Amino acid sequence: MAKILQTVGAGEEYLRNFDPLQFEQVLLEDGVPAEYAGEAPARVNGLMGECLLKLYRSAATVGADWQEGLANVTAPGLVIWGKRDKSVPIENADILAKDTCAHRLLKLDAGHWWPTQQPSQVASALVAHWESNSKKAE
Numbered sequence: 618m619a620k621i622l623q624t625v626g627a628g629e630e631y632l633r634n635f636d637p638l639q640f641e642q643v644l645l646e647d648g649v650p651a652e653y654a655g656e657a658p659a660r661v662n663g664l665m666g667e668c669l670l671k672l673y674r675s676a677a678t679v680g681a682d683w684q685e686g687l688a689n690v691t692a693p694g695l696v697i698w699g700k701r702d703k704s705v706p707i708e709n710a711d712i713l714a715k716d717t718c719a720h721r722l723l724k725l726d727a728g729h730w731w732p733t734q735q736p737s738q739v740a741s742a743l744v745a746h747w748e749s750n751s752k753k754a755e
Contacts, residue, residue, distance in 0.1 A: 637659070653733045700725065
């Protein structure tokens with residue numbers, strides 16, 4: 618879907634012919650819980666379509682655009698990634714964590730939509746990260 622949305626003409630056609638049931642099925646197959654997968658298609662309206670096109674087209678070379686600058690990251694980092702992400706391989710998590718000197722890398726038993734698949738683990742990891750860094754700042 619990302620490649621379709623990144624392609625001028627094809628992305629617009631995909632959105633014109635948007636099939637909510639097909640989109641829901643894609644989300645379900647990627648591990649999104651049914652409650653979220655069922656709600657998501659209704660949110661894909663004209664404005665959301667424009668946003669999706671802009672987002673995916675701006676991300677076509679995202680790594681190349683900012684990879685060099687990652688060495689300048691000094692804030693304590695937390696990288697969270699789904700081990701079963703079909704869109705962006707897990708190896709990218711290791712690279713991102715290394716390049717940003719992240720303090721922690723959390724690999725979840727989830728896919729690309731890890732916030733919906735493991736919300737409690739994500740929330741706990743974020744709270745722990747923020748708490749450990751707020752103590753250092755005091």
